[in-house]
Amino acid sequence: MSAALTDAQKRERIARRVAKELQDGYYVNLGIGIPTMVPNFVPAGLEVIIQSENGMLGVGPYPKEGEEDPDLINAGKETVTEIQGTSYFSSAESFAMIRGGHIDLSVLGAMEVDESGDLANWMVPGKMVKGMGGAMDLVASARRVIIAMEHTTKKGAHKILPKCTLPITGLKVVDTIITEMAVIRVTPRGFVLLEIAPDTTAEEVQKATGAKLHLEQPVRTMALD
Amino acid sequence: MSAALTDAQKRERIARRVAKELQDGYYVNLGIGIPTMVPNFVPAGLEVIIQSENGMLGVGPYPKEGEEDPDLINAGKETVTEIQGTSYFSSAESFAMIRGGHIDLSVLGAMEVDESGDLANWMVPGKMVKGMGGAMDLVASARRVIIAMEHTTKKGAHKILPKCTLPITGLKVVDTIITEMAVIRVTPRGFVLLEIAPDTTAEEVQKATGAKLHLEQPVRTMALD
């Protein structure tokens, strides 16, 4: 079962599965953490353009040693590189691009997701406030939002809930949740279980989930090749 | 008296006098007609930057024959040239610049100006509607608006009035009116006559004006050298 995976294995599995949602010509914004790993698993032959909200379209891989450039970073403030066709612009233009609905897909992490598609991923009351950064803009306006996260907290607490308990980032914004255990679609009827990992069962996934998972169609095995 | 001047002489006189309002480092937008002639009379040593609302800062003189470029025009759609330091941008950026109050001085023609500073210069009911172009944006947001126009219509009708009769372009927007006869300031008390041309008298100017001209200080002779 999934619990036997290391954290690194879980994260790689999630990133691999998210990559299968990509299509040729997609413009994608990737949040910090697991989403950042997605480009490593883009199927050969697909051209996917990554937008970084600090003002870059066409983010390339991390630089080789000696090629790092302090003027060339992603929204996680990590050094990156250009690709052929990269363009740079201001933060106002970058968020005009995001707000205007031009981003096909936004992949973010989450602390909580609920069955209305509400998302909480920016603050925990009583803890140090870091700020929402660009998350509220991204979830409000991307054509599709995928949450890429571990299914439960490190302590095993539920993150997929009937109703978010933390301050929310956006209302009715999440389309799909991808975890190391399952692929779950947010629908008007609530959560629908679409796929489960090969090393788990629908019962185990339901147990690890704080809200009812509907089984409206045959549940497939998560494709992870 | 001014009536003895040809139209071309009147226009040159107005442009010459407007040029005296310029200061080093001014950013200026010039309307079609007389305002376009102002750069010919900029005092030596002053660097004045002309903005054109179609997306150019730093408009140079008309091109020499053979140097005209269809991609390089002013807002009057006339061929122009670059200067050292010219920049180009979109119409949205151009009007952001205008609306944001960054233009020191806007010089426009007018059909009517009234003692509240209201301006009418974009349409005559019953005649072909041409459109307001950028005039409403310019008068609403330039730091100072100077109207450069002939004192009366070709038929001798008043253009400087107690109240505009034509559809207005902007409310309380005009700071100063410069004609071939006079320089008139719009104040909270109405029109104040500041200067008269060497070939006329205050009485003649008042006769050619449809509203009361206040004489609050000694009237100077218009400087035209």
Add this chain to the structure above:
Amino acid sequence: MNKVVTSIEAAVADIPDGASLMVGGFGLCGAPDSLIAALVRKGTRGLRTIANNVGVDGYGMGLMLEAGMIASHIGSYVGENLLLEQMMLESKIGLKLIPQGTLAESIRAGGAGIPAYFTPAGIGTVVAEGKEVREFNGRQYILEEALTADFAFVKAWKGDRHGNLVYRKTAQNFNPMMAAAAKITIAEVEELVELGALEPERIDTPGIYVERVVVSEHKEKRIERLKLRKEGR
């Protein structure tokens, strides 16, 4: 990803009667002449156009007017179209004139996901009629709504297969905002260049805003008002 379409005809083939269409350019400068000509040949009707001008009589968008293809138009200046006056008198076209800065900003807002914004342009004029007016910091502003369209025709100097575009001098004008504000943006480029040939900081319109790229058929650009300086001056 290859957005290049090989013929101008193919680039405009799916534009239906009644579509809303933004057309770049300021007068004839930076206008997508080849795309306009192709649409005139196709004969699409009932178009709701948005453009600063309507070309001139007999050229550019003026040809669309003549062919009776435009049902309504939103712009800021139509002083070069004598034909338009007659069409308006005969109620053959709907015309809405708005300040040029409002036109530019409303299109920018349309592409930027901003449904409405406040501007001081037009306070106290016919432009403000029927619109919300609100005071901020002691000054009055009009609430203006965004403009979007089904299609946009834009004209660029250079473009690549990702749809990245670069404009030249004042031929930029309304093109970048229109590229962002339409569902389907079709870019007519003077020169198609290899991916990677455009300087990343010099790209005016990132490819994300462009669906189709086609090479211009118009090699000669028309000058609307040739003004020359006397030699030696």
Add this chain to the structure above:
Amino acid sequence: MNKVVTSIEAAVADIPDGASLMVGGFGLCGAPDSLIAALVRKGTRGLRTIANNVGVDGYGMGLMLEAGMIASHIGSYVGENLLLEQMMLESKIGLKLIPQGTLAESIRAGGAGIPAYFTPAGIGTVVAEGKEVREFNGRQYILEEALTADFAFVKAWKGDRHGNLVYRKTAQNFNPMMAAAAKITIAEVEELVELGALEPERIDTPGIYVERVVVSEHKEKRIERLKLRKEGR
């Protein structure tokens, strides 16, 4: 017209206690390090700052925090400033966090003469509290107001004596909007070039937005998160 100021000290000399100040940069990238350092040396207090981040502990704007110069701050992310938490607990600083896109657009609006605009970011969240919410085309939007400031510190790659600025790669970020939104914009440039040396279409910030240009004293740029790729991958 010559906007070049010969010393960093002179460039910031007239910034009074209590001024509002925008500071460009995204994290440490594109931040005006020399101007920040000069202001720290000057010891101006009670500043109301607007910037996406507050530098990091011990560097950039983090030095202003340490020196107790900031009375209040508006930004979108402060995750790199542990000191800030303590200051907030002790009510030594006012902090207002807003979505990054709202921050960028409100500054852009401030420079563009737009007092307020509607955005969907933050609907249903704490960000919307106390703000007008209005529906357009079946969707809800928040009315957000413009941001302006007395002074802006921006950082550019190259600049000329007219104040024309060019940014490099992602070091552009918030700099162009801040340049337009402040009464007095002070640009720190890596390289001062001759007037005419910058390509007119490549200029990101036209000189009209810039009051002072000064050459940077920081020759070395710090990297916040060095990430490297394994060779051969």
